[in-house]
Amino acid sequence: MSDTGLKQGVAKAAPASEQAIEQPVECLKGVGPALSEKLAQAGIMTVRDLLLHLPLRYEDRTRVVPIAGLEIGRGCRICCTVVSAQSEQGRRPSLFVRVQDATGTCGLRFYYPSAALRNLYLPGVMLDLFGEPRPGRNGVEFYHPEVMPEVVSEGRSEAPEGDQVQNPGGSGVALAGLSTPRLTAVYPALAGLAQTQLRQLVVQSLGLLRQATLIEHLPRPRGDITLPEQTVLACGLSQALHIVHQPERLGNAEETTGGQAEQVSLAHTSRSPIELAQDRLALEELLAHHLSLLRLRRQMKSRHGFVVDAEPKLSRRLLDALPFRLTGAQQRVMQEIRADLATGQPMQRLLQGDVGSGKTLVAALAALDCIDSGLQVALMAPTEVLAEQHIESFRSWCQPLGVSVQLLTGSMKGSEKKAVKALIASGSAQIIIGTHALFQKDVLFRQLGLIIIDEQHRFGVGQRLALKDKGRQPHQLVMTATPIPRTLAMSIYADLDTSVIDELPPGRQVIQTSVVPSKRRDDLIERIAYALAEGAQVYWVCTLVAESEAVESQAAESTATMLAAALPGFNVGLVHGQMKSENKRMVMQQFKAREIQLLVATTVIEVGVNVPNASLMVIENSERLGLAQLHQLRGRVGRGAKQSYCLLVYDAPLSQLAKQRLQTMRESHDGFYIAEKDLEIRGPGEVLGVRQAGSLNFRIADLQRDQHLLPLVKKLAAAATPALESELSTRWLQHRMQFVEV
Structure with missing residues (x-):
């Protein structure tokens, strides 16, 4: 079609x-x-x-909490009476309202209050409100709580009629408000x-x-469907929508829809009505997504692309010049890529490989094969740090072969950009490496034959689409250093063939990983001083750029100052995402040249940084990071001949999930095992890094939470008709169909 x-x-x-x-x-x-x-x-x-x-x-606004029972940070509903209200001046003018119930007092604070707001909170006024209690200047305070109803005065509600609850303040006046048996939904924010x-x-x-x-586009339960699958399929779509928008607190599925939809028996499932409804909606959305990718795969296979010469010359010369041999996994993947390039159909291949497995070299060999056939190659990286790392590698490999490798980034001077764009348009630039600058409208390729996308999940859908449209059915090679469990890869990338480099180069030493409490910081600095004195280089990774009141995290700027004072005999550098590109580049070059011995950085160094002499990695607040991100950061060391170490520093106390993640990092260095554990423990570090999978942003599906649905998705997809595919696309993807072909 x-x-x-x-x-x-x-x-x-x-x-x-x-x-x-x-x-x-x-x-x-x-x-x-x-x-x-x-x-x-x-x-x-x-x-x-x-x-x-x-x-x-x-x-949960169904339960009124007494003021004496408030928990800091836990959203709750209280019913109370205004005791006093006073305006307070300061950096931000505010109105402070003291309220009470029969069990105690607390405060409400409103910044930049209007005159109407001041007139609202008069002594004796009774309130029904919801908010999150936090420590404040005057004890426990609610900041801009949601008041429901807005005012109840002299026993008469000025709000719309609602269910009545007894005021715990002791006056016996009934309050109208959200005293409903339903939970209150919180929706993704929409501007304005x-x-x-x-x-x-x-x-x-x-x-x-x-x-x-x-x-109902999904089939009804059949004999070949297992019991849990029967439960999901028996839940109707209309019923599921009612449940997720207005779930009962302690009710059941039959009560939720008011008899409008077919009833679901929960006798054989441990899942709550909300979970069951989410399953039903997620199943249909995942199926729509999966079918759209399968359609894309069929479309791509029916098109004509560039035929790449099956007798490579440039790549053979590069292999002869290398001081090492490809691993067996690299050789296997190269054969798979060459088979794709020779068919004349546009290649759509995902290249997975753990940290340090040699994906970039495989990509360079594929690029040289395309250049042998007179084609241009574009490599798109998510950050300038990674793009500059790639340009260094590609130039060292390809320029001795007479291949022109050019860099194009947003931070380049206008005259530089203009010159590079002219080389691209003429075809003189054969390999072009860059960031988002590659898909600007005035970047014109003469014969774009291969697109290499590094860390695909970091790009927006429209950006990838814009780059693909710059060529006539170019081949695409998608690389990721974040190992994706096979069950997920088959669903996320159903439009792509998958290659896996599951072997590390020989001679790589296992990185020794330790977990260290932050209270031992002095011992840690002493160990760093010893390592630096031995000639090693060190990364110290922080999760923030500047101090934040909201997150108790050691910031990169203050850490660099502290370490420079504690280690006066060594040069300490700082790099983070908010720095100008030129400054970042200069610091990274100084670190690679060993002019800087200790580099303090944010997670901007997560991918692409290659300094073989760096053999010690300290990750501050490691309990705040997901497993995939910790694994990527750890992979910045262990690239040379020295034994390397990774120290995971944490602030006590640790949550159970954080303990599991750090224990996994200590026990394993296998990225695929770590990715599986990441799914298993459902930590905050999503497998794909952001809530974007393949070519679509999901409305309700979550690939971690919903992985148990994937076998059923594949079963339903195998039996899907063109009509089902069309109907589900209309329902779930209608306004985003232009982004399916990416």
Whole structure:
């Protein structure tokens, strides 16, 4: 099917039974042109789109907490009476309101209060509010709590009618508010739209959903479906939407939809109604995503690309010049890539390899094969640090062969950029390495035959699409140093063939990893001084650039100052993402040249930095990082002949998840095992680094949480009809179909 035909197929009219939710959002009360425009910017154009704008999390506002029972940092609801209110001056003027109930007192604080707000909080006024208690100037305080109803005065509510609860303040006055048996949904933020507005619009949308009969595209439970799968498939789509938007606190699935959808028996599952509803929606979204990638794979296989000469000359010359031989895994992967390039169909291949496995060399060999056939190659890196690392490697390998390798980044001077762009347009530049600058409109390639995308998940979908469109069906090689478990790779990259370099070069020593409490910082600095005196170089990684009140993390700037004072005989450098590119480049060059012995850095050095003499890595606040990121950072050492060490510094006390992650880092150096453990313990370090997988941002699916659904996704995809594929694409991907071909 052509691109045009595909889009026409997706945009077809909705079934009559679903027309109630296919109406534009303007049909909802309170949605005028301005609000409609804000919603459209977020891809919300119809009532259905709003129903699929799913909650991120829930707040329990069903239970009133006495003030004496408040827990710092835990959102809660209190019912109280205003004792006093006073304006306070300072760097930020504020209104401080003292409130009480029968068990104690606390404060409410509102910054930059209006006159109307000051007049609202008068002594004796009774409040029903929700917020997060935090330590403040005057004890426990709520900062800008959500008041529900806004005011209850003299026993009469000025808010809309609602369920009544007894005021724990002791006056016996009933309060109206959100004393509902339901949890309160918290939605992904939309610019210029408050959570209360979103909730009101969703309530209206659920009313229209009750008027519709959603077509169930997934099959009903069959004999070849296992018991847990039967439970997921038995949950109807309409029922699942009601549950996730308005979940009962302690209710069951039958109560949630008011009898509008088929009932689901939970007798044979341990999952709650919310989890079951999430499973049902995630299953359908994952299936839509998977089918779209399979369609892309079929389309790509039907097209004609460049045929690359199967008798490489330049790559053979490079291999002859190297002081080592390729590993067996590298040789196998090269054969797979060459087989793709020789077919005449555009290659779509994912190259996975652990830290230090030699992916970049394989990419360089593939690039030389394409240059042998008169094609240009573009390598896109997510950061300038990584792009400059690649330019150094590619020039050392390719320029002695007479191949022109050029760099193009956003920080280059205008005259430099203009000169490089001219070389690209003429074809004189054969390998072009860069960042986002590569897909600017005025960058024109003469014969772009191969795109190498490093760390693909760090790029936006539109960026990758823009680069692909600069060539006539170019081959694509996607590289990642973040090992992805096979079950995930098959779903995330269903449009790609997968190659894995699962072997490290011989002679690599295992990095010794230790876990160190931050209270032993003096011992740690003493060890660093000894290592520096022995001629080693050291990384010290921090998670922040500057001090933050919100996160108790040692900042890079203050750490560099502290270490420079503690180690006066050595040069301490600093590099972080907020520095100018020229300054970062200069510091990194000084570190590589051993002019700097200790480099303090943020996670900007996570990928691409190669300094063989660096043999000690200190990671501050390691308990805050995910396993994948810790593994990537550790891979910056162990690249030379010296025994290397990684010290994971943590602040006590450790959560159970943090303990599991650090224990995994101590026990294993296998990136694929670490990725599997990352999924197993569900830590914060997502396998893909960001909430973006393949070519789509998911609305509800989470590849860590929902991996148990992937076998069923593949089973359903194998039996899917073209009609099912089209219907699911319409439902889940309608406004994003232009991004499927990436």
